Amino acid sequence: MSTIAEKFLIDAEKKVFDPEHRRKLSFNIGQYDKKVVEGKKQYANLELARERAAALKTKAIENLDKYLIEFEANFIKRGGKVIWARDAKEAQEEIIKVLRRFHTKTVVKSKSMVTEEIHINDALEKEGMESLETDLGEFIVQMRKETPYHIVTPAMHLSKEDVAKTFHEEKGTPLDYTPQQITAWVRKFLREKYVAAEAGITGGNFLIADIGGVALTENEGNAWLSMAFPKVHIAIVGIEKIIPSLNDMELFWSLLATYGTGQNVTVYNSILTGPRQAGETDGPEEMYVVLLDNGRTNVLEQPEQHRSLQCIRCGACLNACPIYNGVGGHSYASPYSGPIGAVLTPQLWGMKEYKHLSYSSSLCGRCTEVCPVKIDLHNLLLYNRRDAVKEKLSTSAENLTWIFWKKAMMKRSAMEKGGAKLKNFIISRFFKKSWGNRRELPKVAPKSFNQIWREGHGMK
Numbered sequence: 001m002s003t004i005a006e007k008f009l010i011d012a013e014k015k016v017f018d019p020e021h022r023r024k025l026s027f028n029i030g031q032y033d034k035k036v037v038e039g040k041k042q043y044a045n046l047e048l049a050r051e052r053a054a055a056l057k058t059k060a061i062e063n064l065d066k067y068l069i070e071f072e073a074n075f076i077k078r079g080g081k082v083i084w085a086r087d088a089k090e091a092q093e094e095i096i097k098v099l100r101r102f103h104t105k106t107v108v109k110s111k112s113m114v115t116e117e118i119h120i121n122d123a124l125e126k127e128g129m130e131s132l133e134t135d136l137g138e139f140i141v142q143m144r145k146e147t148p149y150h151i152v153t154p155a156m157h158l159s160k161e162d163v164a165k166t167f168h169e170e171k172g173t174p175l176d177y178t179p180q181q182i183t184a185w186v187r188k189f190l191r192e193k194y195v196a197a198e199a200g201i202t203g204g205n206f207l208i209a210d211i212g213g214v215a216l217t218e219n220e221g222n223a224w225l226s227m228a229f230p231k232v233h234i235a236i237v238g239i240e241k242i243i244p245s246l247n248d249m250e251l252f253w254s255l256l257a258t259y260g261t262g263q264n265v266t267v268y269n270s271i272l273t274g275p276r277q278a279g280e281t282d283g284p285e286e287m288y289v290v291l292l293d294n295g296r297t298n299v300l301e302q303p304e305q306h307r308s309l310q311c312i313r314c315g316a317c318l319n320a321c322p323i324y325n326g327v328g329g330h331s332y333a334s335p336y337s338g339p340i341g342a343v344l345t346p347q348l349w350g351m352k353e354y355k356h357l358s359y360s361s362s363l364c365g366r367c368t369e370v371c372p373v374k375i376d377l378h379n380l381l382l383y384n385r386r387d388a389v390k391e392k393l394s395t396s397a398e399n400l401t402w403i404f405w406k407k408a409m410m411k412r413s414a415m416e417k418g419g420a421k422l423k424n425f426i427i428s429r430f431f432k433k434s435w436g437n438r439r440e441l442p443k444v445a446p447k448s449f450n451q452i453w454r455e456g457h458g459m460k
Contacts, residue, residue: 004333004354004356005353005355005356007333008360012326012360015327015331016327017438024156025156025325025328028156028157029156032153032261036258036259038262039261039262042264043258049251049254049255050255050372051374052251053251053255053374054374054375056243056244056248057312057373060242060244060310061240064240068209068242068291070210071209071212072212074211076212077212078274079287080275080289081288082288082289082291083289084291085291085292085293085294088117088294091118091236091290092118092119094290095120095123095201096123096124098199098232098286098288099127102231104129105129105130105198106129106193106196106199107124107131107198107201108194108197108226109121109202109226110133110202110203110218110222110226111137111138111218112201112203112204113148113335114237114292115203116148117292118236118294120236121142131201132190132197134223134226135222135223136183138154139186139190140155140158140163140166141155143166143171144166144170149329150318150337151314151315153315156329157329157330163182164177164178167182171185194226195229199234200225200226200227200229200232201234202216202234202236203216203235203236203237205241206241206249206252207243207289208245208246208248208249209242209244210245210246211246212273212274214271214272215253215271215272216268217270218267218268219266220268221267223268227284228283228284230284232287233275233283233288234288234289234290235290238292239292239293239296239297240309240310252312253265255312255314255373256312259315260315260316299348307376307380308344311344311373313340314372317366317370318340320366321366321367322366323362324337334354339361339377339378340375342384343380343381343384346388351384351387351391352393355385355393358381358384358385359385363378365378415448420445424443427443
């Protein structure tokens with residue numbers, strides 16, 4: 001078992017049996033569930049919308065090279081610059097080169113999971129640059145020196161009392177500050193940073209091929225301000241975020257809002273097609289889009305798992321997942337938690353270290369039910385498990401267990417051989433540790449159902 005897998009088990013058990021953690025997560029996800037029910041009412045035919053979105057994302061992923069080249073050509077036409085980054089290291093190096101040219105001391109940054117993926121904040125800090133998260137949730141977890149807990153709601157694991165305590169300890173605000181007072185304090189603090197910052201970094205919810213546009217959706221306006229004031233704007237976007245046409249945005253923006261937060265549409269929706277043009281009053285002097293691979297083309301090669309690249313990062317599968325609801329986001333040790341993270345993380349960064357995530361599932365199928373682009377996540381988890389076995393990543397003891405299990409299942413006489421006493425001894429002797437110390441071991445009945453049935457019907 002890898003060190004990462006061992007840490008996952010330790011962290012997961014700690015969170016699952018922490019009543020306060022479960023209470024906070026249950027409350028916050030419960031609020032989300034109520035809003036989503038209302039948000040879905042805007043659709044006359046929700047299933048049709050999901051099917052159309054799934055078809056469009058399938059088309060985009062299957063023609064990824066074509067649409068990325070189209071995006072690049074159209075973006076460059078309006079003065080934008082494109083950087084192709086093969087991995088996190090290359091992305092960091094290219095971004096730092098750009099920032100050095102602008103003598104950057106302060107970077108204002110909007111919420112982006114892909115920037116968490118490449119650890120851009122750490123890289124900039126090593127260069128002596130201040131990288132400041134401007135999304136309120138991200139601002140909070142950055143102060144706490146934590147990673148985001150959720151794809152959409154970074155501070156989902158915290159109560160308002162936790163947040164007030166964090167601000168009191170880190171910023172000296174009164175301990176009894178209300179959410180409204182904290183928000184007002186952060187707004188004032190960040191406005192000064194927006195004006196002073198030399199550079200802004202954002203992610204991108206979608207890349208629009210036919211106009212060369214980067215679509216951003218948000219509720220706070222911080223991404224817009226991170227782009228509008230600084231001299232240079234860098235958008236870091238995974239190559240899978242491409243969609244064919246501006247006409248598709250009506251569908252994807254509403255689905256992302258509905259499944260992400262339960263809104264009909266988010267408060268701020270922007271499409272950026274390059275740096276400030278002649279006659280425009282705001283926007284950056286230069287705009288770069290970093291097209292990040294970082295393992296995505298490896299996922300694209302997979303016959304089944306490439307469907308996970310259709311994800312629009314709404315977070316719905318996390319909120320529906322009973323495992324995520326127990327272990328929480330930090331246990332996954334990945335920017336992408338929950339079912340989508342359990343599929344993607346082993347594919348992006350190695351089955352050997354992360355295969356355990358694909359086994360950390362009840363396979364109940366709720367993630368597939370709630371996915372707005374109809375990714376069959378529970379099946380993709382099974383394909384990951386299959387691949388882990390093919391790569392011979394399972395232990396010798398596990399392999400031996402399955403050999404005996406298969407032989408027993410293939411023949412009734414073998415299944416019943418040895419009787420209940422021997423089977424219970426084997427279970428208690430060899431499976432106690434793997435079964436866990438918080439559950440009672442199952443006990444094999446003296447007679448199988450088959451034996452009882454035959455005796456009841458006078459059969460030998």
